[in-house]
Amino acid sequence: xxxxxxxxxxxxxxxxxxxxxxxxxxxxxxxxxxxxxxxxxxxxxxxxxxxxxxxxxxxxxxxxxxxxxxxxxxxxxxxxxxxxxxxxxxxxxxxxxxxxxxxxxxxxxxxxxxxxxxxxxxxxxxxxxxxxxxxxxxxxxxxxx
Amino acid sequence: xxxxxxxxxxxxxxxxxxxxxxxxxxxxxxxxxxxxxxxxxxxxxxxxxxxxxxxxxxxxxxxxxxxxxxxxxxxxxxxxxxxxxxxxxxxxxxxxxxxxxxxxxxxxxxxxxxxxxxxxxxxxxxxxxxxxxxxxxxxxxxxxxxxxxxxxxxxxxxxxxxxxxxxxxxxxxxxxxxxxxxxxxxxxxxxxxxxxxxxxxxxxxxxxxxxxxxxxxxxxxxxxxxxxxxxxxxxxxxxxxxxxxxxxxxxxxxxxxxxxxxxxxxxxxxxxxxxxxxxxxxxxxxxxxxxxxxxxxxxxxxxxxxxxxxxxxxxxxxxxxxxxxxxxxxxxxxxxxxxxxxxxxxxxxxxxxxxxxxxxxxxxxxxxxxxxxxxxxxxxxxxxxxxxxxxxxxxxxxxxxxxxxxxxxxxxxxxxxxxxxxxxxxxxxxxxxxxxxxx
Numbered sequence: 001x002x003x004x005x006x007x008x009x010x011x012x013x014x015x016x017x018x019x020x021x022x023x024x025x026x027x028x029x030x031x032x033x034x035x036x037x038x039x040x041x042x043x044x045x046x047x048x049x050x051x052x053x054x055x056x057x058x059x060x061x062x063x064x065x066x067x068x069x070x071x072x073x074x075x076x077x078x079x080x081x082x083x084x085x086x087x088x089x090x091x092x093x094x095x096x097x098x099x100x101x102x103x104x105x106x107x108x109x110x111x112x113x114x115x116x117x118x119x120x121x122x123x124x125x126x127x128x129x130x131x132x133x134x135x136x137x138x139x140x141x142x143x144x145x
Numbered sequence: 146x147x148x149x150x151x152x153x154x155x156x157x158x159x160x161x162x163x164x165x166x167x168x169x170x171x172x173x174x175x176x177x178x179x180x181x182x183x184x185x186x187x188x189x190x191x192x193x194x195x196x197x198x199x200x201x202x203x204x205x206x207x208x209x210x211x212x213x214x215x216x217x218x219x220x221x222x223x224x225x226x227x228x229x230x231x232x233x234x235x236x237x238x239x240x241x242x243x244x245x246x247x248x249x250x251x252x253x254x255x256x257x258x259x260x261x262x263x264x265x266x267x268x269x270x271x272x273x274x275x276x277x278x279x280x281x282x283x284x285x286x287x288x289x290x291x292x293x294x295x296x297x298x299x300x301x302x303x304x305x306x307x308x309x310x311x312x313x314x315x316x317x318x319x320x321x322x323x324x325x326x327x328x329x330x331x332x333x334x335x336x337x338x339x340x341x342x343x344x345x346x347x348x349x350x351x352x353x354x355x356x357x358x359x360x361x362x363x364x365x366x367x368x369x370x371x372x373x374x375x376x377x378x379x380x381x382x383x384x385x386x387x388x389x390x391x392x393x394x395x396x397x398x399x400x401x402x403x404x405x406x407x408x409x410x411x412x413x414x415x416x417x418x419x420x421x422x423x424x425x426x427x428x429x430x431x432x433x434x435x436x437x438x439x440x441x442x443x444x445x446x447x448x449x450x451x452x453x454x455x456x457x458x459x460x461x462x463x464x465x466x467x468x469x470x471x472x473x474x475x476x477x478x479x480x481x482x483x484x485x486x487x488x489x490x491x492x493x494x495x496x497x498x499x500x501x502x503x504x505x506x507x508x509x510x511x512x513x514x515x516x517x518x519x520x521x522x523x524x525x526x527x528x529x530x531x532x533x534x535x536x537x538x539x540x541x542x543x544x545x546x547x548x549x550x551x552x553x554x555x556x557x558x559x560x561x562x563x564x565x566x567x568x569x570x571x572x573x574x575x576x577x578x579x580x581x582x583x584x
Contacts, residue, residue, distance in 0.1 A: 040459050042373040046249055053250040098188040101251040103371035103424060105459035106186055 011137035013075045015065040019086065020131040022058035023123040025051045026093055030116035036108045045108050048116070049100040052093055059090050066133055076135025082126060083133045089122040168427030168511050171477035175533055179475030181450060184425035191427065192255065193512040195547040197263030197568045204548065206564075207539035208575050211494040214537065215282045217563065217574040222269030224565040225347070225483075226553035227572055228300045232322055233558035234276050236290060236300055237565065237572055239269030242346040243296045243312055248372070259509055262547065263568035270294045272309070274325055275572070280559045282574045288325045291318060299350025299406075301359060303388060310348035310361060313339035315386065334359075335391040338379045342366050345380075345420075347483075351406040352388075354413035359386040360396060360437075362403030362417060369422050369457045370446045381445045383417060383437055397437045399469060401445040404483045405553065407501065409436075412527055418482040418503055419472070421449060425457075427511045432482045433472035434503060434522055434529060444469035474529035479508035480516030484554035484565070488521070492560020493577050496534060500524045502562055503533075504551040507540070517541050519551050519564055519575075537564055537575055 029051035036044035069075045096115040100107050130136065166185070173180040200219075208214045218224075218237065226238035241264075247253050259265065271294060276286035296312035307320040309331065316331035337348050345364025352359055365381035366372055383403050385396040402420040409416055415437045421430035422445070430449040442465065444451065446458045451471040454461065476482050484504030491498040500523040505516035519537035522529045540549045549569025557563055561576035 042371060045371075049249050049251070095188065097250070101190055101249070102186060102457070103367070103369045104457040106457045107371070109459070 011074070011139045013132060013134060013136055014069050015062045015075075015134075016130075016132045016136070018058050018062035018065055019133070020127070022055045022062055023089075023127065023131070025055035025058065026089065026116075027120045027123050029055065029096075030113070030120040033108050033113040033116045037113055040105070042104070045100070045104075048108065048112070049097070052097045052100055052116075056090065056093055056097060059086075059093070069134055074134075075132065076137055078134055079132070082129055085122050085126045085129075086133060089119045089126070092119050092122075166427060168478065168513060168515065171480070171515050172532065174428060174431045174475045174477035176531075177471075177474055177529070179431045179450070179477070180428070181431075181453060182426060182428050184429055184453075184456070187424060190251065190255065190424055191510050191512070192258050193514060194258050194262040194509050195507075195514060195541060195543075195545050196261050197266075198542055198546045198548060200548045200569045200571065205539075206537045206549065206573060208537055209535070211578050212536075212575055213578045214573055214575045217277070217282055217572045218273070218275055218284060218287060219569075219571045221273065221570045221572065222271070223266050223567045224273075224552070224570065224572055225268075225567055226298055226300060227555040227563040227565045228302075228553075229555055229557050229563070230302060230320075230322075233278070233280075234274055234325075235284075235555075235557060235563065235572070237273045237275060238297050238300060238309075238553070239271055239273060240294070240297050241266060241268030241567075243343065245342060245344065248342075262507075262509060263550065264509070266568070268296065270296065272297065272300065276325070277557075280557075280561075282561070282576065286325065290325065291327050291329060291331075293329050296346055298347040299361070301350050301352040303352045303356040303359075306388075308334065308350060308352070308359060308388075310337065310350040312343060312346045312348055313337055315348075315350070315359065315361065315391075333391075334388075335386050335393055337361060337384075338363050338366075342372050342376055344368075344372065345402045347402075347404060349403060349405045349417075351408055351415070353415075354408050357388055359388055360384065360406050360415055361386055361393075362400070362406050364402035364404070364420075365445060368424065369455060377446070383415075396439055397441045397443065399441075399443040399445045399447075399465075400437075404481075405485045406437075407485045407487055409527065410487055410489060414527070416485065416487075416501065418476070418485040419443070420481055420483075421478070422446075422455065423479065423510050425455070426478075428478050431475035431478050432480050433476055434474045434482070434485065434501065435472035436528075438470065441470050442468045443472060450475075474522060476503060476505070476520075476522075476533075477515055479511040481506035481508060482516075483552045484519075486554045486556060486562075489556060489560055492556065493562065493575070496523075497521050497536070501529070502536060502554045504554045504564060506550050506552055506567075507547065514541065514544065517547065517550060519554060519562070536562065537573065540566070540569075
């Protein structure tokens with residue numbers, strides 16, 4: 001009897017790469033906030049403002065693609081814990097974008113960098129859980145047993 | 146609680162002003178001891194900009210009984226400063242900022258909103274001359290006096306030399322009495338702090354009483370150091386420039402934006418109007434009119450109105466806060482005082498015999514709106530004293546639309562008040578109602 005060789009790879013889920021990309025930017029904003037906090041060089045705070053803004057724009061794209069995923073059945077069913085983690089990160093980041101629109105020190109310290117840290121932790125957790133709001137169907141390839 | 150409500154409002158994306166608290170009575174903030182509430186930090190930068198609609202034919206601002214107002218010139222290109230030459234000719238500086246590059250996401254939102262109020266209209270980068278020989282307020286001659294300037298603002302004539310403060314340099318032009326145009330480009334007397342950000346671009350200018358020195362107002366390069374401390378080198382200061390050598394020194398510092406300067410008649414004392422910082426409340430921080438002390442430090446960025454610390458500045462400097470001088474006279478918050486000129490006796494009505502006229506361009510980040518008028522600050526014993534008097538009002542058409550915005554003020558040869566209006570593109574002339582044309 002021949003040995004069955006099976007490979008598995010994730011099925012197509014549209015929103016997932018955008019969740020990961022947006023999250024990377026929002027996590028980076030914590031890094032630049034920390035650099036500003038430790039150096040008071042204004043350009044770090046500007047980086048944070050741009051990273052949060054860009055992260056939120058990509059999060060919006062991810063949300064639209066999530067709806068498409070659900071409508072077209074690309075992913076599996078929605079995973080509410082991941083949805084809650086990511087939604088909270090987005091809501092906090094919206095607040096954070098406004099806080100970062102302040103001028104000079106208080107655009108980051110203390111509220112801004114605290115929010116950035118919370119968002120970064122939430123997103124790292126979301127990362128370990130697979131960057132996805134829906135279950136990911138696994139497609140098997142190879143001979144059927 | 147209030148903050149939580151604001152947050153909820155934000156997420157629901159409600160109206161821009163919905164979250165900012167309302168400003169109180171501006172009259173509490175005129176005078177030597179203005180009411181100063183606790184500073185606030187906002188989630189959403191407060192903005193309230195009326196739409197620029199201009200003047201219809203025949204419309205004018207309002208003046209009190211005993212005065213009359215007429216348009217001396219219309220169709221100008223963003224007039225900012227008016228200046229009277231000894232022969233009575235009137236110079237109108239038509240100018241706007243050289244433009245800034247957006248730095249932050251916020252700049253892309255605020256820029257277009259401010260532009261609604263006419264602040265981004267193209268400036269003429271030139272000086273126009275008006276000649277009204279018989280003083281009836283209808284110029285017989287209107288010529289381009291100096292062209293191809295670079296965001297000019299202040300002008301001052303000393304002897305036969307006319308100084309023009311471009312945004313990046315003081316230029317000197319030879320002036321012959323009666324001249325109706327001067328060919329460029331002029332001779333540079335001194336460089337002024339300008340790019341690359343040049344947040345507050347106007348360079349106000351006045352000559353000392355004896356004509357030996359020029360004073361130049363240079364605004365800060367940010368609201369409150371958000372462009373970094375390096376960008377503030379040599380800014381937020383009033384310079385003294387030696388007229389013969391062009392050598393300069395900082396005469397006074399910590400003045401966030403000294404938008405105009407004037408020499409008090411008789412005493413020769415330098416006075417300034419200055420615009421204070423934004424985004425810590427509708428009633429913070431009052432703009433001011435003050436005598437300027439040699440070597441004085443007026444607080445920016447570390448503190449305001451003396452020792453009120455601004456927590457947005459880092460690192461903080463208690464040593465500088467301790468040095469900060471309180472200005473003489475509050476003009477209330479966010480009025481954007483841009484023009485100042487001393488009266489010269491009873492040329493209008495007796496009420497305006499001793500004091501200073503101040504052009505208040507009007508607020509862009511306060512609700513209700515504040516400013517948008519020319520006021521008179523009475524003086525007694527050489528110092529501002531008492532409540533201001535409204536002189537020219539009616540620039541606002543409604544709470545949400547504006548016909549014009551006053552900027553620079555000057556007196557003409559007859560002592561009538563001239564007001565540059567950079568949204569109405571007009572120069573207004575306010576004279577005593579009883580005034581007759583003079584020969």
